[in-house]
Amino acid sequence: MPVLYHLTTFGNFALTEAATGTQLSIPAGKTRALLTYLALNQEPAPREWLADFLWPELPADAGRFNLRHTFFHLRRLCGDALFHQNRHQIGIARGRLSVDALMLLGMMRTDMHNAVDVTACEAVIEACQERFLPGFWLPDCDDFEAWLDHIRQSLLRQQVSLLETLAEQRVIDGHLELGIHHARHLTHLMPYDDGARRRLMRYLINARRTTAAQMEFEHFAALLAREIGAQPEQETLRLSQTARTETTTTAARPATVPANEKKMPAEREWRITTALYCERAEVSVAHPTEYDAGENGYPESVASIFQLVVTTHGGLVIPTPSGGLLAYFGYPIALESAPTAAITAGLALLAACADSGLQFRLGAHLGRTLCDQARPDISGEMARVAQRICLVAESGQFAVNTDLWGAQNSFHMVSLGSHIFRGLSRTFQIYRVERGAQEPRITTIIERRREPEQSLLNASMERFLSGDSACLGLQGETGFGKTTLIIALGNKARQAGAFVIKLSCVSNLCNTPLYPVQAWLRQRFGLTQTGPELIEQLIAALAEVGCNMHAAELSLLFALPALPINDNSSDTTQATRREELFSSLLRLLGQLAAKTPVMIIVDDMHWIDPSTLELINRAHQARYQRTLLFADLAQRVQSCEKFGSVSDTQPIDSGCRIRTGTTHRQAWHPCAADCRMGCKGGRIAIFMA
DSSP states (O other): OOOOEEEEOBSSOEEEETTTOOEEOOOTTHHHHHHHHHHHHOSOEEHHHHHHHHOTTSOHHHHHHHHHHHHHHHHHHHOGGGEEEOSSEEEEOTTSEEEHHHHHHTTOOSSTTSOOOHHHHHHHHHHTOSOBSTTOOOTTOHHHHHHHHHHHHHHHHHHHHHHHHHHHHHHHTTOHHHHHHHHHHHHHHOTTOHHHHHHHHHHHHHTTOHHHHHHHHHHHHHHHHHHTOOOOOHHHHHHHHHHHHHHHHHHHOGGGSOHHHHTOOOOOEEEEEEEEEEEESSTTSOOOGGGTOSGGGOOHHHHHHHHHHHHHTTEEEEOOTTSSEEEEESOSSOOTTHHHHHHHHHHHHHHHTTTSSOOEEEEEEEEEEEEOSSSOBTTSHHHHHHHHHHHHSOTTOEEEETTOGGGTTTSEEEEEEEEOOTTOOSOEEEEEEESSOOOOOOOOOOOTTOHHHHHHHHHHHHHHHTTOOEEEEEEEOTTSSHHHHHHHHHHHHHHTTOEEEEEEOOGGGTTSTTHHHHHHHHHHTTOOOOHHHHHHHHHHHHHHTTOOOOHHHHHHHTTGGGSOSSTTOSOHHHHHHHHHHHHHHHHHHHHHHHHSOEEEEEETGGGOOHHHHHHHHHHHHTTOTTEEEEEOOSSOOSOOSTTSSOOOOOOOOSSEEEEEOOOOSSOOOTTSSSOOOOOOSSSOEEEEO
């Protein structure tokens, strides 16, 4: 049957007649919602269910009346040939409507080794560059909003998967610029993801565009600090340092620099840095005459000490007309250690000048500055805020603002309260830095607008490291940074010596037993082979981390799609083999947990398959003494039919919040209203995001 219409759901909503290219005017609101649902659902839907789905606030009769009226209007606009209908159901006639979202979902790969039609994938990606139905929502329609969130996340996952595949394939084929194009598109879809940013930076470095790679890192570091108060991962930082080193090497050999690098203009853009400001306190007090000579009222010895201390700690001294001494740390590269280096340098300055006969005070501020290829532009608020913070400190003291998140573990800070500076509308939380270090604790990961959640998570992590158990649930709407938070805490677990396992569930593979385990093993150990070679490669990789598994057990793992999903199968042979595999995987996890704490992150757990869910429950009940389980639910689920009868999740408030729960001896279901799982003691903490 010929296609009658094309429906565009990415970017601006549009229904276009296939034959003439004429765009039909579809009313906004529930008319578009009905057409979108019927188009993406692909199967006829019951009329009564649709009425309750789109008009839940109305009585049943009123809802059915509104549905009839809306559907009648759609048929008048599009014609009866587009729809399939009877007294009980309505839907879209097969083959009559092409939808960009369905084209994207149709590109899904069920096996990572399938060949990819690069040209077809690129055509689909180009047609679906924008967001799916951006800004579209229906008030008081919780079921529709939940369905819409699910579709958005499914499409986003598919966009990310295809872009990763296209970028890799284009680079392998030698088309590096096309790989960079797809990698850059990936960073637009996942602006807070370190992996996506590293991919783009690696491609830029391979293309010898190291300056562009450094700029990408600066943009990324500033974005994380400004939006969610986080820092780039260590691997991202090391990659930026590689780009910086290669830039220096390239500058030393100008004959090898590509022409486009030579002609690159000096760009001025915002970058994140830490400012340290030092000034004399009690300037009216008379000092010995030998201290009165010198630029800005400072003796040459003090200026020399300032220069020496700042450069020793990796800072850059900035000339300033304000009468104080100014230095920037982490310029032009926003290094993770810059806040700590600035505070360490400030304390060293106070100690060095203690016997000079002069009184000093210092202030530090983490913010953005406008920079170019030479020196930062100090005409903005960066230096001015650092000077205002300095004025809060008493003589001989060092004041900082709360944004210096990178240094809070290394120093003892005493609150000086909230301050509002003239000409600045926002409030600053100021602290006095003391020399005594705090007791070790978990580094703050996300601070701005996340104080209560952050405190609970940090406290739970500390309890886990001290040997206690914890049970928390992190809930929030899509886009509030839940996944970013758990990944950041996962990085902190790695720094503490934990072995982190990240399992990713996929919607189209939610019925493939233990697919997240298979995919993680491939990614974690860089497995590229198939068949017997894969098993041999995996056995060798596991042996390197001190774990032993037999070839027969691993062969069974990668043959699991043919196995039953529960033990009720009449095929006792397959059920026995499945139980042997579960025992082997639990033994493998036990071997890891005996050597080091283990953190398990389950991403998109609402798509978890029954076998992986059972494995997680059994692992938790096995009483591993040093295992941390950290599970992530990317979205709330109103109900679930895959796993039997469970309690429905009630609608939650917008935002991100944490709820605590007690532990019980029962299986934990990802769609349950509370995060509950058997916890018999030991180092086990449960987090549901």
